[in-house]
Amino acid sequence: MKKIIGVLIFAILSISSFAENGHNLWLRNTGNKSVNVVCVKSSPTLNIAKQELKQGWQGVDDASVEFRVMADKAIKGDGFKLSQNAIQANTESGILYGVYELLRRQQTGEAVSDAVINPSYELRLLNHWDNLDGTIERGYAGLSIFWRKGEDALVVSNNDKVLWQEYARANASIGINGSVLNNVNASPDMLTIDILNRTKAIAEVLRPYGIKAYLSIKFSSPSMIGGLKTSDPLDPEVIKWWNAKAKEIYSMIPDFGGFLVKANSEGQPGPQDFGRTHADGANMLADALRPYGGIVMWRAFVYTPSSEDRAKQAYNEFTPLDGQFRDNVIIQVKNGPVDFQPREPFSPLFGAMKKTTVMPELQITQEYLGQSVHLVFLSTMWEEFLKSDTYQEGVGSTVARCTDGSIFPQKHSAIAGVSNIGLDANWCGHHFAQANWYAFGRLAWNNQLTSGQIADEWIKLTFQQSLKEANTKDWTENFLNPVIQMMMESWDATISYMMPLGLHHIFAGDHHYGPGPWYAPKGLRSDWTPPYYHKADSIGLGFDRTPTGSNATGQYHEPLQSQFDDVKTCPEKYLLWFHHLPWDYKMQNGKTLWNELCYRYDTGLQQVRQFQKVWDKVQPDVDQERFVQVQNKLREQCRNAQIWKDACLLYFQQFSQRPIPYDIERPVTDLGALIKNDMGRP
C-alpha cells in the first residue's frame, strides 16, 4: 500500500521538472526577440528600464526603442508617451513605467498605439501593517519581508536585498511609487537609529524603482523614546523633537516620503490626549516634514464606544476640521464608513472635505474576505467604490474624481492599499491574491480601468505559458474566459455566503474569519460585537440608519440621502446597512426578506461549488503545483461557505421563526456545534 502511494507520489513529482511556486508573480514572461534601446543617459532607473525591455521584448525582432526624458505638457507626473519606437516621460520613473506598459501590451496581445498615459494619482502607496518582530497584523502570507526578530534583526543580508528588489520591481511594474514599511499601530522604536538605518537600506533598494519609503509613527514618540515629558503637538519641545527627527531622517534618506499616522484610534495615542485636534497634530508633523518635501497621511479611522453610530463618527470628527490642515497633510479614509467589510457604501467623507486632500485607503489583504483562503478578486469592489457618485459637486462627482484631483484643486492626490504580502514563496498566500496586489496598482494608476480588463491582463501575465499559447483560441475559451468569469463573480459570491443585503461585521471573535452573528462575550464593548451591527430581533433584521434610527444617511449628499432613506429606492445591496426591516418585508423580486436571505446564502455556496468546477476543468492548462494549491483553497472555501450559510441562517432563524425555503439545500451543521467551534483563522 505504502509502496503504491510512494510510487504515485514519485510519478506526480516527476511530471513537472520545474516546481512552480508562484514567486514570479505576473513577471514570469521573458522575451524571445531582440531590441535595441537608444538612451543618451545612464542612471540606475534607466538602466533597469533598459534591462527590462531587453529581457521581456516580444515585439518586432531587432526593433529600436528610444527613451526620451523630456518635459511635455501632456505628460503629468510620472506619466509617459508611448509609441512603437519611443517612450517619452518627464521623469526617469516615467520611462520605467512606459517600459512595463509596453511589455505588458506585447505579452497580453494588446495593441501598442501612440498614446499619452498619465497616472490617476500622484501617490500610489502600499501600506504594510508589518511589526518590528516580523509579524504582520492581518497578514496571511507569512512573516514580514522587511522586519524580523532575533540576532540578525538588523543585519541587511543579500537575501534581504534580493527580496526587496523583487518586491520593488513588482511594484514598479504596476506603477506603485511608495511603501509605508510598518504597521499603523506603530512601535515608537521605528524612529530609533537602528531601525532608521534598516529603513535607509530598504529605501536604497526601492529608490531605483521609483519607490519612496514612508514610515508609520507613534504619536507619543517624543515621550516614549525622546525623553520628553509630553507629546503635546503644541509643546515647543515636542515640535523641536520632531523637527530634529525629520532632519535626521532626511540626512539618511533624502527622498523619504513621510509619515502615516493612526492617532486617537483604537487605543493609539494622539493629539486629543492633550486636548488638541487632529489638525493640530497633523499640522505639527507636516511642518516638520515640509522643508524636505515630506507629507503626512493622517488616518480618519476613528470611533469610540459612544452612543453614536460607529459609521458616523469619522465624518463627525473630521468634517469640522476641513480647511484647517496644511497642504502636505492628506486625510486617509477607508473606503467604507465602518471597516473594510465585505461590502460597504462609500464613506461620506469622500467629497465632503472640500479643502483637504483626502485619499482612499483600500485593503488588499483579505482581513474580512476569507484571508488567504478564499478566492476573492477585490478589483470589482474597488471599482464599485471608485465609481460611486458622491454628488458632492453635482452628478458625476465619483469617489475617483473627488480624490484624483479632477474636482478639487488640492496640491496632492493619493491612494493607499493595505498590502497582502509576506515571506510566503508566492508572496500572497493564495495565488489568486496576487491579482489583488496587481489590481490595486493598476487602479491606482488608472482609476477608470474595468475589473474585466485587469483580470484579463493578470491572467495572461500570470498563467499563459507562451505568447503562442495565449493566442490560441483554445486557451482563451478553456482557460482565460472561465477564469475571468470566476474572478469577476468571486466578490459577489463571498458577499452572498458571508453578509448579503448589506449585513456587516458578523464575524466571531476578532480573527475576522468565520461567522459569529451570536458573538457577544460579556463585558466586550458592544460596537465590537455582531449584534450591534445586525440588530436581529423577532421583528426583523438590519441597522436603521435613517432619521428614525442613527440618521447616518444624513451624512450623504442628496439625492443619496433620500435614496438611502427610502426603503423603496435604497439599493438592495445596502438594504440592511441602512434599514431594520421586518422578516416578511417584500423584496423587489417578491420574496420575503427572510426567504431572500436564505436564497442569497445558498447562492453564495453554489457559486463557490461552481468555481471549483471551473478550476478543476482548467487543470490541463495550468502547472500542477499552482493547480493543486488553488484547488485545495477552493475546497476549504467551499467548506467555509457552507459553515457561513449554516451559521447565519440557523442563527437568524431563531429570530425569524420561519422555515428555510424547502427547495434550498439544508444546513449540515447544528447551531450549537457552530457556536462551540467558533471558526477562527485556519
Add this chain to the structure above:
Amino acid sequence: MKKIIGVLIFAILSISSFAENGHNLWLRNTGNKSVNVVCVKSSPTLNIAKQELKQGWQGVDDASVEFRVMADKAIKGDGFKLSQNAIQANTESGILYGVYELLRRQQTGEAVSDAVINPSYELRLLNHWDNLDGTIERGYAGLSIFWRKGEDALVVSNNDKVLWQEYARANASIGINGSVLNNVNASPDMLTIDILNRTKAIAEVLRPYGIKAYLSIKFSSPSMIGGLKTSDPLDPEVIKWWNAKAKEIYSMIPDFGGFLVKANSEGQPGPQDFGRTHADGANMLADALRPYGGIVMWRAFVYTPSSEDRAKQAYNEFTPLDGQFRDNVIIQVKNGPVDFQPREPFSPLFGAMKKTTVMPELQITQEYLGQSVHLVFLSTMWEEFLKSDTYQEGVGSTVARCTDGSIFPQKHSAIAGVSNIGLDANWCGHHFAQANWYAFGRLAWNNQLTSGQIADEWIKLTFQQSLKEANTKDWTENFLNPVIQMMMESWDATISYMMPLGLHHIFAGDHHYGPGPWYAPKGLRSDWTPPYYHKADSIGLGFDRTPTGSNATGQYHEPLQSQFDDVKTCPEKYLLWFHHLPWDYKMQNGKTLWNELCYRYDTGLQQVRQFQKVWDKVQPDVDQERFVQVQNKLREQCRNAQIWKDACLLYFQQFSQRPIPYDIERPVTDLGALIKNDMGRP
C-alpha cells in the same frame, strides 16, 4: 443577547408540555373504545393479552373478543386464527401475538378479515452482543439493559424489571420469542452462579411474554471456570461438566432456550483447538441440552488469514460437515459471506447444507451502516437477502424458503438479528433505528412481507398522533408517503455514498464507521485492511472472485455461478464484489466504470440532502423533540456522506488517474487531511 436566546429557548420548551423521547417505540397508541374479553383461563400470558387488548382497543365500542387456546391443524407453532371477535391459537403466546396483530390492524387502519396467521420461523431471536461490564460490542445506543459493572451489578432492581418488561413487551408485539442475553465473544463467567441467577431473573420477566432466554457461551468454559485441564469436547470430564452445567441451568430456568457459540473464530476458543471438528463441539453441547429441549446455535462466521479468499472460508469449512450435526444444532450464518457489509450477495451456505438446520443471522445494529447516526431502513436489505434465489433445489429456492422449512425437513427453523438496543431513552440511539428492530421482528414472523408494508405500519404506529389524524389525506400525503419513500431509498443511498457497485469493507480502522480505503497499518493482517477487498490498482478496481481469481463464484449453484462469472450478466450491484475491472470498463448505461463510480458516490450524497428536505418539510407533523434529533442526525449523515464521497473518489483517483466528471460537485476536502483525520465513531 443571552437574554434573548434564553427567552427563545424557554419559548421552544413551552411548546410541547410532554417531552417525547421515543421510549414508547411503536407501542404508543392507546385505545379509545371499550372491549369485553372472553377467556375461560387465566395465566400470566393470557392476562397480558387481555390487558393489552383492553388498553389498545380501537374497534367497535363494547365489542366482545374471545380467546381460544385450542389446537387447530391449520395453526402452526405460535400462529393464530384471527377474526373480528375471536383469537384462536395452539399456545398462549399465539393468543398474545393475535392480540398484537389485531391492535396493529386497528391502529394502522388495516382490515381485520378472518385469517390463519402462522410464523415463518419457529425461533425468532435477538442476539445481544452485551458484555458483563455493561458495554455492548457494536452497540450505539448506550450501555446494556441486562448487565452492568459496579457494586450493584448483581442487584435486580425494580427499574431493571420495568425495563426488561418494556423490552419483552416490545419484542412480543412483533413476534420475537427468544433473546440471547450476551455477546458471542462470551465471558466464561456467564456460566457462574451469580450470572446465572441474574439470567434467571431476566428470564422470569421475559417468560410471560413468550420469550425464552439464551446465553452465548465460551467454549473453553470447562477449563476456565470448571477447573478442568481441557475443554476438549470428546473428553469425558468435559462432557460431564457440560451435562452438569445444563442440569444446573435448567433447574433454575426450566424453559432456558440454549446456547449460542462463536468458536474458532477471531481468536475465540473452539473444538479445533483440540483437533476436533465444529460438529464434535456443537454435538457435545447439543447432547447436554437435549434432555431439556435446548438447542445449540453454532456460528459459521469463521475465517483465518490464509491465502484463501475470506469470502470462501465458511463454506469450505462447514459444507463437509453437512449431515454430522445433531438435530438440535442450528448453524447460524450471516447473510453475506464476509461480514454485514452495506451490501453483500447472500452466503453460499444457504441452501447448500441440506441435512443441517441453517439459520440466518442479520445485523440490526448498524455496525457498518452509519451506526446510530445514519438513517438506514435495513428492511430493504433483508428483503433482498430473503428473496435471493439460491437455485439449490430449483428455481424459487430463495434463502427464505431454504431456511424456514419450506424446502428442507429439518426439525427446527430459526432466524436471529443482532440487536441495536441499549439504555438510551429511545432504545436505539436514532429514532429511525427503531424501525429496524421492528422490521426484523416482522420479517422473522413473516418473511414474505414487503419493506413498504413494514415501513407503512411502523410509521403509522410510531408517528401518528391519533387514528383520526392517520386517516386524513393530509397526513398521508404530507408525512406518511414522503417518509416511507425516504426510508425505502435510504439503504440504497448509503450504499451509494459508502460502497457502490459491490465495493465492501473499505472502512478506516476497526470502528467500521468512516471511510478508509487507504487503511493498512504495518503488520496488520491483510484481510483486516481495505486494500485486500477493493484491490485498486492502475488497471482497475474490484475483487476477482471468478475462476481467474479466487473462484468464490464456484460456491454458488448454477445458474448463479455462470451469471456471476460473466461480467455481462453479473448484476452491477455485485460487480466489484466478483470482478476486477478496468477503469474504462463500459457499464450498462455506457459510462466508464470510473465515471459511474463518481456518479454513484455523488448520487448518494444528493439523496441524503433530499432526505434532509423531506424531514424538514414534515416538521409540522412531528413532535419537536424527535424532529430535532432526527434533523441533527441527518445533518451529520450529510456531512459524513460528503466525506465518504471525497475520501473514496480522491483515493481511487490516485489509481484511475482520471478526472471526476466535471458536472459532479467537487470534493471539498483533501485526501491528505482525510487520511490524517481518520473519521472514527462520532
